[in-house]
Amino acid sequence: MGRAPCCDKASVKKGPWAAEEDAVLRAYVAEHGTAGNWIALPRKIGLNRCGKSCRLRWLNYLRPNIRHGGFTDEEDRLICSLYASIGSRWSTIAAQLPGRTDNDVKNYWNTKLKRRLLGGGRRSIRYALPLPQQPRLLLMSPTGGGAASTALERMQLSVQRRHVGIQDAPGLPFYGNLWPAQQSVLSPAAGYSGFWSHIQTSTNPGGTTPLVTSPAGETAVGVGSSSSTPAASSVTFDGDMEDEIEMLLQQIGCLEEEDSRLLIGGEAGSAGSWSSCSTPGVDSVFQDYVQGHGQ
DNA sequence: AAGGCTAGCAACCGCACCAGA
DNA sequence: CTCTGGTGCGGTTGCTAGCCT
Numbered sequence: 201m202g203r204a205p206c207c208d209k210a211s212v213k214k215g216p217w218a219a220e221e222d223a224v225l226r227a228y229v230a231e232h233g234t235a236g237n238w239i240a241l242p243r244k245i246g247l248n249r250c251g252k253s254c255r256l257r258w259l260n261y262l263r264p265n266i267r268h269g270g271f272t273d274e275e276d277r278l279i280c281s282l283y284a285s286i287g288s289r290w291s292t293i294a295a296q297l298p299g300r301t302d303n304d305v306k307n308y309w310n311t312k313l314k315r316r317l318l319g320g321g322r323r324s325i326r327y328a329l330p331l332p333q334q335p336r337l338l339l340m341s342p343t344g345g346g347a348a349s350t351a352l353e354r355m356q357l358s359v360q361r362r363h364v365g366i367q368d369a370p371g372l373p374f375y376g377n378l379w380p381a382q383q384s385v386l387s388p389a390a391g392y393s394g395f396w397s398h399i400q401t402s403t404n405p406g407g408t409t410p411l412v413t414s415p416a417g418e419t420a421v422g423v424g425s426s427s428s429t430p431a432a433s434s435v436t437f438d439g440d441m442e443d444e445i446e447m448l449l450q451q452i453g454c455l456e457e458e459d460s461r462l463l464i465g466g467e468a469g470s471a472g473s474w475s476s477c478s479t480p481g482v483d484s485v486f487q488d489y490v491q492g493h494g495q
Numbered sequence: 496a497a498g499g500c501t502a503g504c505a506a507c508c509g510c511a512c513c514a515g516a
Numbered sequence: 517c518t519c520t521g522g523t524g525c526g527g528t529t530g531c532t533a534g535c536c537t
Contacts, residue, residue, distance in 0.1 A: 206522080216505070216531085239522060255523075256506070268504095291525060302525075303505080311503050 206239055207250040214250075217257055221247055225254055226262050234258065260301045267299035271308055279305060279313060 228245045239251035247254065260266070271279075275297055282293045290302035290309075297305065 214507075237522070250507090252508090252523085253506075259524095260505080288526065306526075307504060315502095 206252055207242075211248070212242075212250045212253070213248045214253075217261075221249065222257070222262060225258060229258055229262070256303075260303050265299050266301065268304060271312075275300070276313060279309060283309060283313075 224245055224247055228241070237251075238255040241247075242249045242251055242254050249257075278296060279293060282289075282296065286292060288306070290306040294300045294302040294305045
């Protein structure tokens with residue numbers, strides 16, 4: 201037995217908001233604030249809308265100081281760095297970009313940045329970044345995307361960024377966050393207790409603020425509790441990232457050679473057993489992502 | 496000019512978290 | 517401790533304008 205829906209979906213209006221609806225909602229929030237009950241709000245103000253829809257409309261469009269479009273290079277870099285470091289935590293990423301909403305950042309990533317950096321798009325079968333003189337990584341997905349590709353996208357992004365020499369945001373080395381063994385703060389001998397716990401303990405111990413900027417302008421990422429935050433596991437990590445990635449892909453039988461391109465086969469979500477990997481840290485990170493996003 | 500395709504954006508859906516009863 | 521309802525979040529889909537053939 202599932203939980204009751206938040207509203208009568210059959211009777212509430214869906215689709216684009218009319219200017220009058222915006223005006224009603226804006227006026228109410230201006231007078232009473234947003235601290236109330238979103239579910240009950242539409243009834244109170246006579247809007248035939250779902251409360252969640254009202255909340256979304258307010259947060260994404262009616263809220264003061266919202267900016268749309270026109271992302272700057274600096275914002276591009278920050279989004280890339282943060283995505284590479286923490287993945288698709290759009291609300292966390294958006295929180296570091298004043299005036300931007302998670303929806304905006306998510307759309308911007310999916311429609312512009314991902315395509316620009318990794319190639320492909322939501323309706324593409326193959327993602328390819330034209331990188332002359334470099335081996336090209338292509339992600340093949342029968343669905344043109346999908347949650348299971350997220351980890352691969354981030355690996356791909358990491359390789360791309362190294363090949364093309366993209367600078368990370370100050371104090372935000374991508375590898376240091378994704379592959380802890382390459383960060384001096386944590387030696388292999390010290391053990392690796394999972395990607396997420398690593399980020400938290402090495403950059404923001406005990407804190408809940410997702411991202412902290414030091415007086416020197418350095419930025420560190422921390423990750424608070426989240427529905428998709430995987431549980432930490434006690435393993436050690438001691439290996440070279442790209443070797444491990446290649447080995448993993450070969451093990452799951454999805455790495456092929458084609459015209460000097462590396463192909464990553466389509467069924468990432470059903471990729472075989474990660475446990476056969478010799479480097480537990482890599483295994484753990486892969487598994488974390490697949491489990492965390494493969495639903 | 497018309498039809499198909501693609502990109503971009505707005506909005507919805509469903510799940511998980513969390514606080515209060 | 518358990519249940520319930522509100523909220524937050526990420527993934528996905530629908531719509532539309534512009535481009536291409």
